[in-house]
Amino acid sequence: MVSCLIVTFKRTVLLTSFGLFTALLLVSSALAQGNIAKYPYLPSGYSSVKVFDRSGRFVGRLLPEKRYWVSIDHIPAFLQKAVVAVEDARFFEHGGIDIRGIARALVKDVVKGKLAEGGSTITQQLIKNRYLSGEKTIERKLEEARMAMEYEKIYTKKQILEMYFNEIYYGNGAWGIAQAARVYFDKTPDQLTDAECALLAGVPKNPGRYNPLGKSVDVSRRRDVVLARMLDLKMISARQKQKLRTRPITTVQRSQTPYYLAHIRNELVERFGPQIIERGGLEVTAAMDLSLQKLAEKTLKEGVKRISPELQGALVSLDPATGDVLAAVGGVDFTKSPYDRAFLARRQPGSAIKPLIYAAALEMGITAGSVWDDTPVAYDRGNNQTWKPLNYGKERYGQLSLRRALAYSNNIIAVKLLDTIGVPYFVDFAHKAGLPLRPNNDLSLALGTEDVTLRDLVRAYTPLANGGLRSEPRTIVRIYDRNRRAWTENAPSVTPALSPAAAFVTTRMLRDVMVYGTAKSLKSFSQKRPSAGKTGTTDDYRDAWFIGYTPQVLTGIWVGYDKPRPGGRGFTGGAVAAPIWERFMGAALASKPVADFPKPDTVVSVSIDPATGYLATPDCPEKRDEFYVEGTQPTEYCPKHGGDRLNQVPPVLPQSKEEAPQPE
Numbered sequence: 170m171v172s173c174l175i176v177t178f179k180r181t182v183l184l185t186s187f188g189l190f191t192a193l194l195l196v197s198s199a200l201a202q203g204n205i206a207k208y209p210y211l212p213s214g215y216s217s218v219k220v221f222d223r224s225g226r227f228v229g230r231l232l233p234e235k236r237y238w239v240s241i242d243h244i245p246a247f248l249q250k251a252v253v254a255v256e257d258a259r260f261f262e263h264g265g266i267d268i269r270g271i272a273r274a275l276v277k278d279v280v281k282g283k284l285a286e287g288g289s290t291i292t293q294q295l296i297k298n299r300y301l302s303g304e305k306t307i308e309r310k311l312e313e314a315r316m317a318m319e320y321e322k323i324y325t326k327k328q329i330l331e332m333y334f335n336e337i338y339y340g341n342g343a344w345g346i347a348q349a350a351r352v353y354f355d356k357t358p359d360q361l362t363d364a365e366c367a368l369l370a371g372v373p374k375n376p377g378r379y380n381p382l383g384k385s386v387d388v389s390r391r392r393d394v395v396l397a398r399m400l401d402l403k404m405i406s407a408r409q410k411q412k413l414r415t416r417p418i419t420t421v422q423r424s425q426t427p428y429y430l431a432h433i434r435n436e437l438v439e440r441f442g443p444q445i446i447e448r449g450g451l452e453v454t455a456a457m458d459l460s461l462q463k464l465a466e467k468t469l470k471e472g473v474k475r476i477s478p479e480l481q482g483a484l485v486s487l488d489p490a491t492g493d494v495l496a497a498v499g500g501v502d503f504t505k506s507p508y509d510r511a512f513l514a515r516r517q518p519g520s521a522i523k524p525l526i527y528a529a530a531l532e533m534g535i536t537a538g539s540v541w542d543d544t545p546v547a548y549d550r551g552n553n554q555t556w557k558p559l560n561y562g563k564e565r566y567g568q569l570s571l572r573r574a575l576a577y578s579n580n581i582i583a584v585k586l587l588d589t590i591g592v593p594y595f596v597d598f599a600h601k602a603g604l605p606l607r608p609n610n611d612l613s614l615a616l617g618t619e620d621v622t623l624r625d626l627v628r629a630y631t632p633l634a635n636g637g638l639r640s641e642p643r644t645i646v647r648i649y650d651r652n653r654r655a656w657t658e659n660a661p662s663v664t665p666a667l668s669p670a671a672a673f674v675t676t677r678m679l680r681d682v683m684v685y686g687t688a689k690s691l692k693s694f695s696q697k698r699p700s701a702g703k704t705g706t707t708d709d710y711r712d713a714w715f716i717g718y719t720p721q722v723l724t725g726i727w728v729g730y731d732k733p734r735p736g737g738r739g740f741t742g743g744a745v746a747a748p749i750w751e752r753f754m755g756a757a758l759a760s761k762p763v764a765d766f767p768k769p770d771t772v773v774s775v776s777i778d779p780a781t782g783y784l785a786t787p788d789c790p791e792k793r794d795e796f797y798v799e800g801t802q803p804t805e806y807c808p809k810h811g812g813d814r815l816n817q818v819p820p821v822l823p824q825s826k827e828e829a830p831q832p833e
Contacts, residue, residue, distance in 0.1 A: 258398070454647045465496035490640065518707075603641070
């Protein structure tokens with residue numbers, strides 16, 4: 170068998186490509202005459218961008234995406250010795266290949282009957298990383314050996330070692346010593362301690378197993394091999410070996426919450442330019458609540474996967490008073506798909522846009538108690554085409570108050586309402602609320618036909634939850650520049666968007682959605698905590714939404730397929746998104762006191778006949794208290810139940826009644 174290997178060796182040498190040989194000489198000679206660095210040199214004093222949550226808890230680091238080069242003079246001598254000791258003890262003696270090592274490996278390969286032992290020198294490892302594949306064949310090993318010998322003729326040992334350190338893989342995406350020192354210890358190579366160097370020297374043997382974040386028993390055992398080899402070669406003393414074995418090493422904490430961190434990276438780059446991450450030296454305080462963020466990631470993933478493993482989802486949760494984004498999750502698995510569906514993906518919101526239309530109508534003087542007819546109407550679209558909107562299940566309700574129409578998510582009345590207030594007026598209103606819409610929309614906008622992001626839709630709900638004030642989503646609270654020793658504050662941005670009265674009345678209408686409307690599965694939740702929300706479902710069951718809020722927390726959920734396709738009958742906002750919302754909000758609010766939405770002085774409550782929208786008379790078979798923006802409440806009694814006589818006497822309207830309207 171040995172003779173066969175020798176014959177193969179000779180045959181392969183004779184078949185070596187002269188073209189490849191010449192190309193190597195030309196490329197290597199050109200490099201040898203100039204700078205051997207393949208990447209920019211690592212700036213001195215670099216430290217990564219660190220991110221902390223609103224309570225000061227470490228979240229993660231934002232690392233440069235560029236690779237950097239470190240000259241041999243800035244690589245610790247201890248690390249150089251350790252690598253030579255464990256990888257290629259005769260590095261400074263051989264000419265690219267180690268005959269002793271090859272003979273030793275060959276014997277072991279013959280015994281095992283396969284190419285198990287490498288016998289590679291540092292130069293050969295460099296050649297393999299730079300030019301060759303990782304296949305274990307005699308031909309490839311011979312080619313590697315020949316190229317290594319040519320390298321040794323062109324480059325100095327110091328240059329070869331420098332190239333090796335900058336191109337070897339250290340695991341976890343760290344190529345080269347610059348990235349390794351940064352990823353595992355948040356240092357530059359010249360800042361590494363001897364103990365850290367001993368750890369890193371053992372990594373190239375098996376980066377996935379021996380990197381500093383691997384299993385401690387494996388990592389420690391490999392470090393001990395490095396130290397033992399250094400002792401054998403008299404590079405260290407027995408005392409030094411023992412001291413380095415027992416010295417504790419602290420690696421940096423692993424980054425968490427990848428979707429949120431990716432958004433912060435994008436925001437920093439957008440505000441300060443792409444070099445901000447490369448420069449480093451920042452401490453960023455995020456608006457995130459780390460506990461809520463982890464809860465959001467877990468709840469969304471479990472909730473979506475419970476429906477289908479192919480589905481995606483997104484979640485945005487913020488404090489409506491400040492806009493602080495407490496949690497943001499752009500998908501169910503960042504490692505498989507880092508695309509941010511919370512901030513970037515644009516999808517049709519369906520009926521989740523309707524509360525804004527109703528709020529705009531309230532601002533124009535239309536009331537929650539007014540009665541509308543949901544008889545279908547055909548609208549002219551030009552070119553002899555008409556459009557006749559229908560309700561979700563093609564059902565008919567007849568006469569409905571706006572309150573009930575919103576609770577049931579009535580399509581026909583929503584379109585009629587938008588037609589009444591006008592598309593241009595609503596587009597302007599939505600823009601003020603934080604939802605940018607195209608000005609050339611038509612009445613189909615009432616059914617949520619224009620694509621929006623989850624972040625923008627949640628932002629547009631902040632005025633409803635925050636007494637009419639729009640809060641801009643904030644992910645970064647402040648930044649400390651360690652290099653300049655300076656703080657940059659990012660104050661909340663809160664601006665008026667609609668009247669407090671209209672916001673309050675809309676919220677009270679949305680409470681009915683969770684009591685008897687399209688999200689009635691949340692009735693128990695709403696009875697425990699005053700809350701409001703709206704479902705959204707698009708045509709063919711492609712997108713499922715739920716945007717809901719309490720006075721303390723506003724959360725939006727989207728579920729769907731990345732490549733839009735029907736989710737099947739029953740794939741609705743109420744059935745799919747609302748349960749995820751409930752699980753998240755129930756845990757998120759567990760430690761917060763129960764709070765209600767404060768009623769502005771500009772809101773009045775009167776008793777009406779819900780069937781007619783007029784003031785209730787003693788003879789009305791049904792009565793309910795309804796909220797109104799002051800000045801828009803009815804002033805006439807119900808004519809169907811003896812109101813004509815009562816209308817001759819001016820009604821006495823209570824101005825401070827607090828009772829909530831009851832479900833019809």
